[in-house]
Amino acid sequence: MPLAEKKKGFVNTLIVYLIIFFLVFLIVNHFLFKVTEYVENTIPSIPANSKIIINLLTYHTRAIERWDIAYLENKDNSNEYLSRRVLGLPGESIFLKNGDVYVGNVLQQKNSSLQKGLWIPGFNLKDQVIKNPLKPEELFSIFEPEFWQITSQGTLVSHPGGTGHLTFQMDNTGENNTRDICVSFDIIFNKDMGRFFIMTHYYDKQLLLNLPSASTHKDAHIQEEMKILKNFSGIQLRPGIAYHVEYWLYDMKLEIYINDARVFRQNWGKDPLNQKRLAPTSLVLGVINSELTINNFEVKRDITFESIGRYGCDPEIPYKITENQYYVSTESPDSSASDSRSNGSVGIKYIKGKVIMTLSPNFMNWIY
Numbered sequence: 001m002p003l004a005e006k007k008k009g010f011v012n013t014l015i016v017y018l019i020i021f022f023l024v025f026l027i028v029n030h031f032l033f034k035v036t037e038y039v040e041n042t043i044p045s046i047p048a049n050s051k052i053i054i055n056l057l058t059y060h061t062r063a064i065e066r067w068d069i070a071y072l073e074n075k076d077n078s079n080e081y082l083s084r085r086v087l088g089l090p091g092e093s094i095f096l097k098n099g100d101v102y103v104g105n106v107l108q109q110k111n112s113s114l115q116k117g118l119w120i121p122g123f124n125l126k127d128q129v130i131k132n133p134l135k136p137e138e139l140f141s142i143f144e145p146e147f148w149q150i151t152s153q154g155t156l157v158s159h160p161g162g163t164g165h166l167t168f169q170m171d172n173t174g175e176n177n178t179r180d181i182c183v184s185f186d187i188i189f190n191k192d193m194g195r196f197f198i199m200t201h202y203y204d205k206q207l208l209l210n211l212p213s214a215s216t217h218k219d220a221h222i223q224e225e226m227k228i229l230k231n232f233s234g235i236q237l238r239p240g241i242a243y244h245v246e247y248w249l250y251d252m253k254l255e256i257y258i259n260d261a262r263v264f265r266q267n268w269g270k271d272p273l274n275q276k277r278l279a280p281t282s283l284v285l286g287v288i289n290s291e292l293t294i295n296n297f298e299v300k301r302d303i304t305f306e307s308i309g310r311y312g313c314d315p316e317i318p319y320k321i322t323e324n325q326y327y328v329s330t331e332s333p334d335s336s337a338s339d340s341r342s343n344g345s346v347g348i349k350y351i352k353g354k355v356i357m358t359l360s361p362n363f364m365n366w367i368y
Contacts, residue, residue: 032057034071035359036081042330042338043069043083044120044303051359052083058354064089066101067114069355070328072346083355084339084346087305088327093318096329096341098179099304100251102315109251112262119182119300122173126154126296142167147287156294158287160194168283173301179203179281180250180302186295189213192239194290201282202249205268209247209256213290214238222256222264232263242295249281250302303331309341324348 034054041048046069054071064070066086074080088094092103101108110118129136129150136150137143147164149157158164170178179202187196195212206225212218214236221231235258237243246257256264283299312319312327321327325345330338340346358365 034353038083038358040083040330042332043085044331045069045117046083046355047358047365052355053357053359054353055356056353058356059348059351064326064348064351066108067110070326070351071353071355072328073350073352075343075346075350081352082338084328084330085303085305086326087329088312088319088321088340088345090321090323090325092321092327094321094327095312095315095318096305096307097315099302099306101305102318104318105315107252109253109267112248112255112265115248115250115302118303120174120303121298122175122178122181122301123168123299124154125150125156125298128172129154139169139172140166141169142284154297156285156297158196158290158292158294160191160289160291163286163288166285168285168299170280170283170299173299175301175304178301181248181281181283182250182300182302183247183283183298184245184300185297186242186244187211187237188242188293188295189237189239189290190293191291194288194292196237196290196292196294197286197288198247199282199284199286200247200249201279202254203252203268207254211237211243211245220258220263222254222266229266230264232258235263305329305331307341309337309339311340311342311344313341319344321345326351 032055034056035051036054038046038050038052046052064086066089068086069083070086072082072084074082087101087108088103094101094103096102125139128139129152132138133152136154137145142165144164144166147159147162148166149159151157156166173181183198192213192215195210195216197211198209200207208223209220210223211220216236218236219231219233220235220237222229244257244259248255248257252268254264254266255262307313319327322345325347327340327345329340
């Protein structure tokens with residue numbers, strides 16, 4: 001075959017493949033998935049200025065669920081698309097109070113797999129110490145220097161000799177009335193002695209997480225008031241080994257993770273609306289005759305839905321969602337004018353898909 005005919009055949013084949021690729025791209029991008037810029041920055045679990053992937057077929061095969069991030073057409077501007085968290089479903093009576101979602105006066109809880117992706121950065125000790133290296137002790141309302149030291153890298157170091165406390169200022173998380181929190185840190189007993197504890201007040205409950213060194217011959221445990229809820233059999237913190245601890249308080253639940261394994265879960269139930277004024281959660285760290293190090297200390301907070309707007313923002317006047325309508329919201333009080341809190345529910349015809357993933361800056365991270 002002459003060389004000219006070979007080149008012509010190659011070019012024709014290439015054109016065919018390009019046409020097929022283009023057609024596949026059109027089908028995927030317009031009928032299966034859509035990739036677009038996210039510029040609103042009103043949902044913290046979607047990184048600012050990222051690209052998002054929307055599954056356009058999801059709601060053709062399954063029902064819209066509470067906590068989904070729906071991709072919807074602005075009913076007042078068909079050329080504008082919004083990403084909103086689904087809070088209420090057809091037929092429900094919904095209202096927001098203290099940042100939480102209530103349906104029929106019952107608190108709506110999130111499951112732990114969803115909650116893991118919803119924690120918002122609040123306080124990072126290392127970051128704060130770097131910003132304010134002169135007086136890091138002022139980050140705590142109670143700081144006992146005879147028992148505690150904060151290094152220039154934001155590491156907490158305890159000294160033996162008695163019982164020492166640190167009381168965390170909850171407004172350092174970015175909100176003055178923070179209740180639902182995730183306390184996260186890495187702990188190392190430098191010497192096999194004493195114990196470390198976390199004490200919190202959450203709603204009307206006083207909780208104590210006790211993490212003893214191996215030398216005490218006692219298991220770690222969690223207690224409410226004076227009652228032990230659970231001993232973590234076999235979990236004794238050995239010297240020189242780093243243990244990653246996460247302590248979750250959210251939606252009237254407590255979960256504790258050690259080295260990414262859940263060791264405890266308590267659900268106090270979907271209690272009816274608490275009419276009393278709720279105090280923020282308190283957080284106290286303590287040591288008893290211990291020499292230990294705490295790295296990567298963070299306190300994260302949960303997403304909240306502020307009751308700012310006309311609809312569903314007064315417990316005395318719950319908002320009734322009609323058939324084929326959904327109550328959607330951002331997670332920012334500044335943008336309530338663009339969601340159901342100010343505009344009422346959204347019809348299903350405006351919901352085009354579900355936001356499932358971000359492409360950048362965190363490449364291919366699932367969205368919660």
